[in-house]
Amino acid sequence: MSGLQIALVGFGAMLGLIALRLPIGLSMLLVGGIGYSALNGLGPFLAYMKTNTYHQFANYTLSVIPLFILMGALAERAGIATALFKAAERGFGRARGGLAMAVIGACTAFGAICGSSVATTATFGRAALPELKRYRYDQGFATGTIAVGGTLGILIPPSVILVVYAITTEQNIAKLFQAALIPGLLAALFYCVVISIRVRRNPDLAPLPVERDEIPPASRPLWIKGLALITLIVVMAMAFAGKLSATLTIIGVLLALVMAVADIAILPALAIALIVVGGIYGGVFTPTEGAAVGTIAMLVAGLIQRSLSFEDIREALRQTAVTSGMIFIILLGAEVFGAFLALSRLPMLAAEWVGGLGLSPYFVLIAMLAFYILLGAVMDELAMILLTLPVFFPVIQGLDFGMFPDDVALWFGILVLIVVGIGLTAPPIGLNVFVIHQIAKDVPLFSIYRGVLPFILADLVRLALVVAFPGLALWLVRVLA
Numbered sequence: 001m002s003g004l005q006i007a008l009v010g011f012g013a014m015l016g017l018i019a020l021r022l023p024i025g026l027s028m029l030l031v032g033g034i035g036y037s038a039l040n041g042l043g044p045f046l047a048y049m050k051t052n053t054y055h056q057f058a059n060y061t062l063s064v065i066p067l068f069i070l071m072g073a074l075a076e077r078a079g080i081a082t083a084l085f086k087a088a089e090r091g092f093g094r095a096r097g098g099l100a101m102a103v104i105g106a107c108t109a110f111g112a113i114c115g116s117s118v119a120t121t122a123t124f125g126r127a128a129l130p131e132l133k134r135y136r137y138d139q140g141f142a143t144g145t146i147a148v149g150g151t152l153g154i155l156i157p158p159s160v161i162l163v164v165y166a167i168t169t170e171q172n173i174a175k176l177f178q179a180a181l182i183p184g185l186l187a188a189l190f191y192c193v194v195i196s197i198r199v200r201r202n203p204d205l206a207p208l209p210v211e212r213d214e215i216p217p218a219s220r221p222l223w224i225k226g227l228a229l230i231t232l233i234v235v236m237a238m239a240f241a242g243k244l245s246a247t248l249t250i251i252g253v254l255l256a257l258v259m260a261v262a263d264i265a266i267l268p269a270l271a272i273a274l275i276v277v278g279g280i281y282g283g284v285f286t287p288t289e290g291a292a293v294g295t296i297a298m299l300v301a302g303l304i305q306r307s308l309s310f311e312d313i314r315e316a317l318r319q320t321a322v323t324s325g326m327i328f329i330i331l332l333g334a335e336v337f338g339a340f341l342a343l344s345r346l347p348m349l350a351a352e353w354v355g356g357l358g359l360s361p362y363f364v365l366i367a368m369l370a371f372y373i374l375l376g377a378v379m380d381e382l383a384m385i386l387l388t389l390p391v392f393f394p395v396i397q398g399l400d401f402g403m404f405p406d407d408v409a410l411w412f413g414i415l416v417l418i419v420v421g422i423g424l425t426a427p428p429i430g431l432n433v434f435v436i437h438q439i440a441k442d443v444p445l446f447s448i449y450r451g452v453l454p455f456i457l458a459d460l461v462r463l464a465l466v467v468a469f470p471g472l473a474l475w476l477v478r479v480l481a
Contacts, residue, residue: 003039003343003344003345003346004344004345004346004349006035006038006039006344007035007340007341007344007346008346010031010032010034010035010337010340010344013031014027014028014031014337014387017030017031018383023329024330024333024383025326025329025330025331025332025333025334025383026329026333027333028330028333028334028336028337028383028386028387029329029332029333029336029337031337031340032333032336032337032338032339032340033045033049033336033340035337035340035343035344036048036336036339036340036343039340039343039344040343048339049336052335052336052339053332056331056332056335057328057332059167060288061163061166061167061173061288062167062328062331063288063291064158064163064173064287064288064291065160065163065164065324065327065328066320066321066324067288067291067292067294067295068114068115068158068160068163068291068294068295069115069116069119069160069319069320069323069324070295070316070317070320071113071114071276071291071294071295071298072113072114072115072116072119072120072153073119073315073316073317073319073320074295074298074299074302074308074312074313074316075110075113075114075269075298076114076119076123076316077302077307077308077312077313077315077316078298078301078302078305078307078308078312079307080110080113080266080268080269081106081110081123081124081126081127082127083266083269084105084106084109084110084266084269085102085103085106085124085127085128085131087106087266088101088102088103088105088106088109089102089131092105096199096200096203096206097195097196097198097199097205097206098206099128099131099132099135099137099206100132100137100141100142100145100195100199100206101192101195101196102128103124103128103132103145103146103149104145104149104152104188104191104192104195105188105192106124106127106128106149107120107124107149107150107152107153107188108152108156108184108185108188109266109269109270109273110123110124110152110153110269111152111153111154111155111156111184112156112157112158112273112274112276112277113269113272113273113276113294113298114153115153115154115157115158115159115160115161115163116153116154116160116323117150117151117152117153117154117381117421117424117431117432118150118153118431118432118435119153120149120150120151120152120153121146121147121149121150121153121432121435121436122150122435122436122439124146124149124150125143125146125435125436125439125440126439128146129142129143129146129436129439129440132145132146135206135207136207137205137206137207138204138205138206138451139440139442139443139447140443140447140448140450140451141198141205141206141451142451143436143437143440143443143447143448143451144425144448144449144450144451144452144453144455145191145195145451145455146436147424147425147430147432147433147435147436147448147451147452148191148425148432148452148455148456149191150424150432150435150436151187151421151424151425151432152184152187152188154417154420154421154424155180155183155184155187155417155418155421156180156181156184156185156188157176157177157178157180157181157184157277157280158177158276158277158280158287158290158291159177159180159417160327160382161381161382161385161417161420162176162177162180162413162417163287164327164331164382164385164386165385165389165413165416165417166413167331168334168385168386168389168393169389169393169409169413171406171409171410171413173286173287174280174281174283174286174287175410175477176410176413176414177277177280177281177287178281178476178477178480179410179411179413179414179473179474179476179477180414180417180473181277181476182472182473182475182476183414183417183418183462183466183472183473186462186465186472187418187421187458187459187462190458190459190461190462191455191458193458194454194455194457194458197454198454228256229256231252231256232252232253232256234252235249235252235253235256236249236253238252239252268297268298268301268305269301272294272297272298272301273294275293275294275297276290276291276293276294276297277290279293281476281480282480299313327382330382330383330386331386333386334383334386334387334390337387337390338389338390341390341391342390346391348394361399361400361401362401362467364395364396364399365396365399365401365412365415365467366467368392368395368396369415369419369463369467371388372384372388372416372419372420372423373419373422373423373426375388375423376419376420376422376423376424376426381420381423381424381431384420384423385416385420393409393412396408396409396412397409401470403470403474407470407474407477410473410474410477411466411470411473411474414466414473415463415466415467415473418459418462418463418466419463421459422456422459422460422463425452425455425456426452426456427449430449430452433445433448433449433452436448
């Protein structure tokens with residue numbers, strides 16, 4: 001058999017193992033190992049595993065994954081999600097459908113300190129669903145809103161998916177975070193528009209607005225306002241003295257404004273998110289350093305507020321270890337499977353074949369994105385991108401979109417992120433839908449899927465906009481370069 005034939009058989013065998021419920025990472029590792037041995041011999045494969053496994057997991061960049069996961073886990077157990085939802089409720093609650101918009105707003109803020117969609121969905125399923133039920137929101141509408149709000153956990157940087165994409169394709173993590181911000185904020189805006197349209201067309205979806213006297217007032221102590229004023233004065237003085245860049249000046253002003261207007265209960269979360277994301281954008285520290293700063297800051301804030309117990313910290317560490325281990329096994333399996341594909345020359349042959357067809361680059365791109373959406377509806381999102389990138393990324397890099405190759409890589413990463421978000425809620429196996437169904441077991445799966453479908457349409461519109469206007473993803477990268 002030729003290398004190409006062995007690769008195609010390997011793909012089929014791996015999909016068969018996944019269908020038989022073998023863990024995805026082990027499926028890729030097993031098929032990749034057998035394929036590598038078939039093409040290059042067992043001895044070279046064992047030598048490859050001896051050195052590659054160590055070098056892959058000793059990679060300094062990989063430490064950003066457990067750090068961001070731990071930061072999100074600490075935030076979840078410190079009650080940050082509930083505080084964010086209550087704060088968003090004060091801003092949106094009195095409008096019809098306002099509680100649903102509050103879920104989206106709170107998920108957006110929480111996404112800046114939690115890079116996991118599943119964790120965001122589960123957290124707000126517990127924090128917001130009881131309140132939505134109390135105000136008699138339609139159950140499918142309420143659970144569907146939380147499911148799509150959970151996707152903001154990966155759409156708003158920092159994002160574990162983007163970190164994995166950056167490592168796999170050897171791209172700059174900070175630039176990918178920059179590229180993801182505007183499309184991520186567009187997602188939150190589009191979701192709020194969908195909520196507004198739906199409740200206007202069908203008021204029964206959100207029958208009761210929140211009365212003014214039912215919303216507790218925000219707590220903004222005078223000393224916090226004074227500290228905000230001092231921060232603003234110091235930042236402006238340093239800016240005028242030429243000791244701060246424009247990016248750091250904007251971050252400092254935003255931090256002062258957050259301190260002045262935010263509820264003290266959510267101030268630590270917003271300040272940490274702004275410092276971490278802003279610090280990465282401004283080049284103050286690398287993504288790994290930013291994750292470490294954010295994790296320590298979240299731990300200290302939880303201990304000072306007495307919202308984190310020893311049991312909470314232990315459970316956060318356990319959750320981080322389990323999640324990180326699962327991701328690392330998938331990464332190892334993807335690395336071995338990718339090495340097998342490289343030996344078979346399938347990625348290069350696929351790139352040459354697509355280039356020889358003479359098709360429009362955008363036609364090829366749209367076909368890939370459609371395939372991603374279909375695959376994402378039946379497969380775990382992390383495994384999906386690690387499985388396809390060894391084949392798809394060389395094809396994309398070989399097409400002429402009229403942009404620099406690095407820009408194409410960043411743009412394609414954001415498009416992949418968007419379609420992964422769609423796959424998290426699309427039937428028949430939208431992972432976020434199953435997560436919220438485990439929390440709201442009395443709500444039929446069909447009702448939840450019916451609740452998410454209008455949001456999926458909004459996602460498709462956003463995807464089309466980013467495909468048609470790459471500047472939506474690249475503008476901030478160029479400004480901050």
